[in-house]
Amino acid sequence: MADTIVPATEDVISPAEEVHLKHHFATPAQQMDADTLGMWTFLITEVLFFGGMFASYAVYRNLYFPAFASTSKFMNVPLGATNTGVLICSSLTMAMAVRSAQLSNRKALVRFLILTMFFGAVFLGIKAYEYHEKWVEHLVPGFGFQYEETQFERNAQILFFLYFAMTGMHAIHMIVGFGLLTYLVVKARKNAFTEHYFAPVEMIGLYWHFVDIVWIFLFPMLYLIGGRR
Amino acid sequence: MSTAAAGHHTPIPKVATLVKVFLSLIVLTFVTTLISYIDLGELNIVVALIIAVFKASLVAWIFMGVRYTTSLTKLFVIAGLVWLSILILLTYSDYTSINWIYQARPWSQTKAPYFEDKAK
Numbered sequence: 001m002a003d004t005i006v007p008a009t010e011d012v013i014s015p016a017e018e019v020h021l022k023h024h025f026a027t028p029a030q031q032m033d034a035d036t037l038g039m040w041t042f043l044i045t046e047v048l049f050f051g052g053m054f055a056s057y058a059v060y061r062n063l064y065f066p067a068f069a070s071t072s073k074f075m076n077v078p079l080g081a082t083n084t085g086v087l088i089c090s091s092l093t094m095a096m097a098v099r100s101a102q103l104s105n106r107k108a109l110v111r112f113l114i115l116t117m118f119f120g121a122v123f124l125g126i127k128a129y130e131y132h133e134k135w136v137e138h139l140v141p142g143f144g145f146q147y148e149e150t151q152f153e154r155n156a157q158i159l160f161f162l163y164f165a166m167t168g169m170h171a172i173h174m175i176v177g178f179g180l181l182t183y184l185v186v187k188a189r190k191n192a193f194t195e196h197y198f199a200p201v202e203m204i205g206l207y208w209h210f211v212d213i214v215w216i217f218l219f220p221m222l223y224l225i226g227g228r229r
Numbered sequence: 230m231s232t233a234a235a236g237h238h239t240p241i242p243k244v245a246t247l248v249k250v251f252l253s254l255i256v257l258t259f260v261t262t263l264i265s266y267i268d269l270g271e272l273n274i275v276v277a278l279i280i281a282v283f284k285a286s287l288v289a290w291i292f293m294g295v296r297y298t299t300s301l302t303k304l305f306v307i308a309g310l311v312w313l314s315i316l317i318l319l320t321y322s323d324y325t326s327i328n329w330i331y332q333a334r335p336w337s338q339t340k341a342p343y344f345e346d347k348a349k
Binding site for chain 2: 029032033036037040041043044047048051052054055058059062063077081084085088089091092094095096099102103202205206209210212213216217219220221223224225
């Protein structure tokens with residue numbers, strides 16, 4: 001107990017909070033602010049990581065717009081839109097999970113975390129089905145690539161390369177998130193998260209919402225280029 | 230609007246707020262999908278991106294709780310977006326303007342390398 005450190009807030013730090021308070025922080029609120037800032041710093045590097053792919057998409061779309069637009073009829077828009085909805089559902093359950101942790105509601109927390117994982121799994125399942133569709137239609141870039149509009153074959157392949165690179169990186173992020181959520185469920189079942197300490201739930205929640213935001217941009221950019229004319 | 234958790238200053242969001250955001254996101258997904266079936270020409274991507282930015286802002290502001298964070302965190306978020314816009318705008322402006330150097334010299338026989346097969 002460092003008597004010299006005066007908490008910045010008027011709150012008295014309870015023993016339940018003190019267990020989780022690292023010695024280099026004065027108050028739980030300060031620790032939480034530092035956690036949040038650190039997580040956002042990481043997420044910004046992620047924004048720029050995906051930003052590189054978004055930039056290359058923008059350049060090639062500008063160069064080869066007719067070829068890019070011609071690929072839209074091979075995209076499964078109903079499934080893409082459904083997947084957007086599924087991810088939005090998972091974001092809601094994730095936000096509810098954080099809320100449950102803040103209210104020390106262990107049962108609700110575990111339930112919402114598992115629901116979030118369920119929606120994540122549905123998303124990945126639909127994505128796998130779409131990949132299979134592309135494989136069957138010879139739309140995977142490489143030696144087997146075939147495109148009925150032969151004048152677009154070379155440049156449409158660039159779009160499909162970007163499609164697999166971007167949705168693939170997104171799917172890898174989903175799988176990582178799945179692992180993180182598993183960790184949270186295991187810890188939450190042991191009652192590790194209460195109103196006094198829920199930073200891991202909140203931070204992994206931030207990551208999950210970020211992955212949702214990436215998809216919010218990927219969906220119109222990859223599926224809805226040329227319209228359905 | 231929201232109550233502070235015991236011993237914390239992190240406010241707990243209302244369920245109604247979260248559900249409202251969720252419903253808005255679902256509605257906007259429908260809107261963006263339906264609008265893609267209407268031919269607006271060049272405006273299609275503009276409308277789609279405006280809706281996407283709006284959806285992303287909703288997720289960041291409410292679900293990710295940016296509105297409750299410190300000014301420093303908000304500054305970091307904005308800085309990240311500024312860097313992203315530098316990345317995209319400067320790359321894009323280079324590819325847009327790289328041809329101008331050839332257009333300015335009509336005697337040059339060199340073809341611009343990037344826009345050759347733009348017709349395809």
